[in-house]
Amino acid sequence: MRYQLSVSDFVHSRELAHLTAAETRLSAALARPRLVAWICVVALTALGWLAVGLMTAGSGVWATLCRPLLDGGWNELALAAPMWVAMTLAMMLPTAGPMILTYAEIADTAARQREPVVSPLVLAAGYLTVWFGFALLASALQIALVRFALMKAGEMSVLFAGAILVGAGAYQFSTLKHACLTVCQRPFPFFFANWTTDRGGVFRLGLRQGLYCAGCCWAIMLVMLAVGAMNIVWMAALGVLMTIEKMTVTPRFTYGLGVLFIAIGLAFFVSGLL
Numbered sequence: 001m002r003y004q005l006s007v008s009d010f011v012h013s014r015e016l017a018h019l020t021a022a023e024t025r026l027s028a029a030l031a032r033p034r035l036v037a038w039i040c041v042v043a044l045t046a047l048g049w050l051a052v053g054l055m056t057a058g059s060g061v062w063a064t065l066c067r068p069l070l071d072g073g074w075n076e077l078a079l080a081a082p083m084w085v086a087m088t089l090a091m092m093l094p095t096a097g098p099m100i101l102t103y104a105e106i107a108d109t110a111a112r113q114r115e116p117v118v119s120p121l122v123l124a125a126g127y128l129t130v131w132f133g134f135a136l137l138a139s140a141l142q143i144a145l146v147r148f149a150l151m152k153a154g155e156m157s158v159l160f161a162g163a164i165l166v167g168a169g170a171y172q173f174s175t176l177k178h179a180c181l182t183v184c185q186r187p188f189p190f191f192f193a194n195w196t197t198d199r200g201g202v203f204r205l206g207l208r209q210g211l212y213c214a215g216c217c218w219a220i221m222l223v224m225l226a227v228g229a230m231n232i233v234w235m236a237a238l239g240v241l242m243t244i245e246k247m248t249v250t251p252r253f254t255y256g257l258g259v260l261f262i263a264i265g266l267a268f269f270v271s272g273l274l
Contacts, residue, residue, distance in 0.1 A: 080139035126206020158272035161226035165265030172258025180215035
């Protein structure tokens with residue numbers, strides 16, 4: 001079942017009205033998808049940064065768990081995965097904010113017309129499923145780099161780190177990057193063309209948005225391997241850059257990032273050869 005929402009209905013609903021009253025507190029909360037979206041983004045992002053802070057505090061259970069990863073093997077995937085999951089929450093949820101809120105605004109407009117809607121939490125769950133899968137792959141990659149002596153004690157070979165940065169910079173100019181980025185920058189046409197009131201359908205919309213986002217940002221995320229996994233300064237900087245990139249309307253910022261990554265990568269090469 002699909003609900004065809006007119007563009008004029010969405011454009012002229014500048015202030016969102018509350019959705020149809022529900023019989024329980026939970027459904028009443030979900031009847032305000034904009035509020036739920038904000039809670040989802042803020043709370044989960046805060047949890048991600050909290051986990052990152054605990055891991056890098058130098059003491060306590062997280063530090064104890066993560067320390068063996070520096071010299072470990074494949075059996076430590078269960079230790080590496082939480083670290084990458086935390087980084088994923090901290091870095092990628094803020095970039096998803098505009099997408100989740102766009103869905104929430106359309107859902108709220110539909111609900112004002114007494115149409116059924118699905119909570120943005122379902123959309124966010126689909127989106128996060130993709131990035132949790134990415135976290136598992138990145139964890140396996142990090143352990144492989146340790147095993148093949150390309151990374152030790154949390155630091156990567158300078159030349160290999162330079163190659164990752166140059167590769168990430170080159171990807172900024174690729175057709176695939178810009179095709180995925182366009183969908184991330186303009187979520188309204190995507191939701192308008194694929195609108196559904198089916199819970200499974202909304203979850204699949206989240207999966208598709210997550211895949212577009214991964215196609216846009218995977219190379220930048222792997223830069224964390226080059227600059228030091230769990231480096232909070234770089235984590236914050238890259239998170240901000242990816243958020244800005246998704247909010248721009250021209251490719252200039254994307255190309256600028258590409259040039260920057262290539263320049264830093266070449267600097268790594270030079271320092272490694274000296």
